[in-house]
Structures are given as structure tokens and as C-alpha cells.
Amino acid sequence: MPFPDIDPIAFAIGPFAIRWYALAYLLGVLLGAAYGYLLLRNERLWHRGAPPFPAKDIWDFAFWAMLxxxxxxxxxxxxxxxxxxxxxxxxxxxxxxxxxxxxxGGMLGLMLAAILFTLSKKGNWLSSLDLLGAVATIGIFLGRVANYINAELYGAPTDLPWGVVFPTDPLQVARHPSQLYEAVLEGLLLFLVIRLATHVFYALRQPGLVAGIFAIGYALSRILVEFVRLPDVQLGYLYLGWVTMGQILSLPILLGGIVLVAYALTRPVNQLRP
Known part of the structure; x- marks a missing residue:
């Protein structure tokens, strides 16, 4: 099917153009901070009733998160x-x-910022990673949709009926809309899974559990989509004709997620009433 007629430039003010991609970053941080505020304010969700830092401080953290x-x-x-x-x-x-x-790289930078910010507030840094895991899916969803609008990071050729002919593709063949696959898997679906974990099973009461669930869900989704997503031109496939850099970088995240989940599940469960 043809690519929808969406201008990657959201609006322009004189010579300055504002792209959907930049707005996706900004909106992702703002919406993530707003959702994070609601989570932090609900102290009963957290280990011993103590979130990693006060809810009002999320707006200070949002600035550092963007940087x-x-x-x-x-x-x-x-x-x-x-x-x-x-x-x-x-x-x-x-x-x-x-x-x-x-x-x-952005994930590592955000994790470091969250840990340092939380330690400065004398909070539990593992719980701050749980907070990131609960809100990061919002930014991922918006970012991948922006990738689609930019007609970048598309997938391999396909005969499936939802294949898209991207205007930036020199071959002009139908391709997997891999950006939307990631938006659904890493964004929407993972958000729903984590929402279930935080509000039904009270996973935030076991520091590290939500962060581990996020890491496992993201890594598996990214590795799966990479099978139909084209690798970066300058790198190509690295091993065996199908392994990509995205898959290699996702393996430590998967391993770290497994370690976090295993650690959290071996710790005593906080028995606050729902």
C-alpha cells in the first residue's frame, strides 16, 4: 500500500522547522513524566510505601531525562x-x-540519570529503574511512530498486504513497516503488560521487578523485529547473514532483565494492603 501523505515537518516558523520526530521526544518525556507523577503519588504501589523520590520532583527529573x-x-x-x-x-x-x-545509548543515559537523581534524593535506585520501566514505553511508542512518519528504519521487502512503499526507498518496493511493529510491541503491548504488573500484581513493591519485565519485553521485541528490519547501511548484517547490531545490543538488556527479575522475586514481598 502507498505511504500516507504525512509531512515530516510538523510546522515551520520562518526558517525554523519543527519535525514530528523532535515533538515525539518532547511529548514522550512530558507524557512519561505526567504518568510517572501519578505512579509516584500513589505511595501504596511502592515498596514499604516509599517511592524513589517525591512526586513533585518528577518535573525536575524530566529536564535531566531529556538531556x-x-x-x-x-x-x-x-x-x-x-x-x-x-x-x-x-x-x-x-x-x-x-x-x-x-x-x-539513550536508555543507558536515562538509567544513569535516574540512578544519580534518586541517590541525590536518598531514595531506592532500583525503584527509580522500575519507574523508568513503567513510563518508557510511552516515549518508545511515539518515537517509533515518528520514525514511520520520517519514512526511516523500514523493513525488508514483503508480499504481505500491509507492506508499505516508502518514499525514501530507492527500490520503491513494498516493505515491512517495522517502525509500527516496534511501536505496537515495545510501546503499546509492553505498556499494558507493565500496567497489569504494577496495578494488579503490585510489582513495584519488589524493587527491580518492573525494570526487569521492561528489559525482557523490550529486548525480545527488538530482537524479533530485527529479523524483518533492514540493518544500518554502514554496518549491514554482522554475523551469519542475519545478525544485526540491534540484536547484539539487546542481548545484554535481556540478560540484565532476567537478573533483575530473579533478584526481585527472591526478596521478601512488601505486604501492604491494596
């Missing part, structure tokens, strides 16, 4: 996806106009 996502995402892309080029052209590292952001 950490952008810096971490860019540094991750430079290191993981195109290091030889940037070693030869170091000034291009700060040029984000050509794109180039790594989700895995």
Missing part, C-alpha cells in the same frame, strides 16, 4: 553504529541534523 536521552542516544550511535566515520570527522559528532540516535 540524558539526547546525549546518551547520540553517543551510543557514534560508538555502536558509525565509530570509524566519526573518528575521521569528529566535528560531525555534534551535528544531529543528519539524524543518528541510538535507543540503547
Amino acid at each position: 540524558s536521552i539526547v546525549i546518551g542516544g547520540r553517543v551510543g550511535y557514534v560508538l555502536f553504529y558509525n565509530l570509524p566515520y566519526y573518528l575521521q570527522n569528529p566535528l560531525e559528532i555534534i551535528n544531529t541534523l543528519d539524524g543518528g540516535m541510538s535507543y540503547h
Whole structure:
């Protein structure tokens, strides 16, 4: 089917153009912070009734979250996806106009920011990672939809009826809309799974459990979608003709998620009444 006629530029003010991708980052942080505020305010959800930091502080953290996502995402892309080029052209590292952001790098930056922020508030840093796991799916969903609007990060050719002909594709063949696959799996579905865990099974009372569920769900979804998503041109397939950098970077996340879940389930369950 043809690609919908959506301009990647949301609006322009004189020579300054605001893209949907930038708005997705901003809206993802704002909506994530708003949802995080509701979670933090409901103290009965948390271990011993104590969230990682007061709900009112989420707006301070949102500022640091935005910076950490952008810096971490860019540094991750430079290191993981195109290091030889940037070693030869170091000034291009700060040029984000050509794109180039790594989700895995952004995740690491956000985790570091959450841990440091929470420690400064004398809270439980594992619970801060649980908070990230509960809200991060919102930003992932919006970011992947923005990737679709940008006609980037599309998948391999397909004969399936929902294949999309992207305007940026030089071959102009129907391809897997892998951005939407990720939006549904890593965004919508994982949000619902974690919402069930936090509000039905009170998983936030076992620090590390929600973060582990998120890590496992994200890693498995990303590894699965990578089978139909085209790898970055400069890297291609790394091993066996099908293994991608995205899959390799997702394996430590999967392992870390398993460790977190195993650790959380071996700790005493906080017996606050629902």
C-alpha cells in the first residue's frame, strides 16, 4: 500500500522547522513524566510505601531525562553504529541534523540519570529503574511512530498486504513497516503488560521487578523485529547473514532483565494492603 501523505515537518516558523520526530521526544518525556507523577503519588504501589523520590520532583527529573536521552542516544550511535566515520570527522559528532540516535545509548543515559537523581534524593535506585520501566514505553511508542512518519528504519521487502512503499526507498518496493511493529510491541503491548504488573500484581513493591519485565519485553521485541528490519547501511548484517547490531545490543538488556527479575522475586514481598 502507498505511504500516507504525512509531512515530516510538523510546522515551520520562518526558517525554523519543527519535525514530528523532535515533538515525539518532547511529548514522550512530558507524557512519561505526567504518568510517572501519578505512579509516584500513589505511595501504596511502592515498596514499604516509599517511592524513589517525591512526586513533585518528577518535573525536575524530566529536564535531566531529556538531556540524558539526547546525549546518551547520540553517543551510543557514534560508538555502536558509525565509530570509524566519526573518528575521521569528529566535528560531525555534534551535528544531529543528519539524524543518528541510538535507543540503547539513550536508555543507558536515562538509567544513569535516574540512578544519580534518586541517590541525590536518598531514595531506592532500583525503584527509580522500575519507574523508568513503567513510563518508557510511552516515549518508545511515539518515537517509533515518528520514525514511520520520517519514512526511516523500514523493513525488508514483503508480499504481505500491509507492506508499505516508502518514499525514501530507492527500490520503491513494498516493505515491512517495522517502525509500527516496534511501536505496537515495545510501546503499546509492553505498556499494558507493565500496567497489569504494577496495578494488579503490585510489582513495584519488589524493587527491580518492573525494570526487569521492561528489559525482557523490550529486548525480545527488538530482537524479533530485527529479523524483518533492514540493518544500518554502514554496518549491514554482522554475523551469519542475519545478525544485526540491534540484536547484539539487546542481548545484554535481556540478560540484565532476567537478573533483575530473579533478584526481585527472591526478596521478601512488601505486604501492604491494596
